[in-house]
Amino acid sequence: MAKNDLLGGSLWDQYSNKVTTLMNNPQHQGEITEEAAAAAGHKLIVADFGAESCGDAVRLYWEVDPATDTIVNSKFKSFGCGTAIASSDMMTQLCIGKTVQEAVKITNIDVELALRDTPDVPAVPPQK
Numbered sequence: 001m002a003k004n005d006l007l008g009g010s011l012w013d014q015y016s017n018k019v020t021t022l023m024n025n026p027q028h029q030g031e032i033t034e035e036a037a038a039a040a041g042h043k044l045i046v047a048d049f050g051a052e053s054c055g056d057a058v059r060l061y062w063e064v065d066p067a068t069d070t071i072v073n074s075k076f077k078s079f080g081c082g083t084a085i086a087s088s089d090m091m092t093q094l095c096i097g098k099t100v101q102e103a104v105k106i107t108n109i110d111v112e113l114a115l116r117d118t119p120d121v122p123a124v125p126p127q128k
Contacts, residue, residue: 014125015083016117018090023082028092030075032061041065042072045100056080058088062095062103069099083124090114 037044042063050057057080063073074092078085090111095103115123 011125014122016115016121016123018115018117019083019086019123022086022089022115026076026085026089028075028089029077029085031059031077032063032073032075037063040072050080050084056084058084060088060091060095062100064100069101071095071098071100071103086115087111 032044034044040063043066045062045064047060047062048057049060057078059077061075062071064070065072074095076088076092078088087108091106094106094110094114098106112123113119117123
C-alpha cells in the first residue's frame with residue numbers, strides 16, 4: 001500500500017522538504033555527556049520540554065564554552081512524531097553558535113520558519 005492509498009497524498013505534500021529530510025535523517029540526534037563536555041573544557045546544560053501526556057517529549061543538550069557562554073554543540077533526544085524530531089533537530093541547529101541568552105529566546109515560530117522551504121509556505125500541516 002502506498003502513501004497515496006492511505007492519505008490521498010495530500011497530507012504528505014503539506015510537509016516541507018526540510019521537515020521530511022530532518023525527520024528521516026536528523027543531524028543532531030543523540031546526547032552529550034557531562035564527561036564529554038568536561039573533557040573539552042565546557043559545561044553541559046540539559047533541558048526537558050514537551051508534553052509526555054500526548055507523547056511528545058524532548059531532551060535538549062547544550063555544550064557551552066564557559067569563557068564566552070556560547071553553545072558550541074547541541075544534541076537532542078525526542079520521544080515523539082517525525083515533526084517533533086525535525087523540529088528538535090532544527091532547534092539544535094539554531095542554537096549552535098549563539099550565547100545561552102540568545103538561544104533561550106528562540107521560539108517555536110522561529111523553528112517553524114527555519115523549516116520552511118519558501119518563506120510564504122508553512123513547513124507543516126496546520127494540525128501540527
